Amino acid sequence: MLVSNLEVVPGKRIQKHLGLVQGSSVRAKHVGRDIMASLKNVFGGELKGYTELLQESRQEAYDRMLEQAQAAGANAVLNIRFSTSSISAGAAELFAYGTAVVME
């Protein structure tokens, strides 16, 4: 499966367009990390726990998107975009979307 944020891949022709595929994941922070984070809010600096948490959930959103693309019979996903939104005080939504295509 070729995954890229390009719109066109040089040297390869798109044979079939299968439409938009997407995956999302909503994660809440857990208490242990929250305590560390509120300490860091005084001292400043990187919140490693949150970085990992968001990376994990972004990976999950990405995997869900790929599952959807596979189910549609695609062999590539192009023009991928990521987006993050905080939907409530303790939770964030990670969203990945792209165009599923069949390439030669």
Add this chain to the structure above:
Amino acid sequence: MLDLIVFISLLAMGYGFGRYSESKHYISIRKREKQLNAIPAIASRIPPHGNPNFDSHLVSGSVVISVDYFKRFIAGLRNIVGGRVSTYETLLDRARREAILRMKEDAQQRGAEMVFNIKLETASIHKGQRGAIGSVEVLAYGTALIPNT
């Protein structure tokens, strides 16, 4: 009275530790930026040489970074008089540069020559009292060109 003491000690700790970690972070950013200068990262949507002898791979890097108590207090004061909030500017500057560096490190591990079509995504993930920014997440992603051997 006790509240005031707690407040002032929080301010002092934020100022001290915040400054220390920021200057340490900037030193490490500059050092790694020099090391990774060999891998250019550009925002162009189309690869500069349309050479089919390259594999492409999606690479990304992200960081969550928090502002300290002192800076948030200063930013709160800024909200009254208006103007540039330089304390948040350095926060976002550090976060963007760090995210791009992590993306480049990812690209380097895959043996890439350059990264193009870079997109940056910023989200404020933690809001403090009265909607003050607590921490921001920056994600950088792009397509790495890996020479096809």
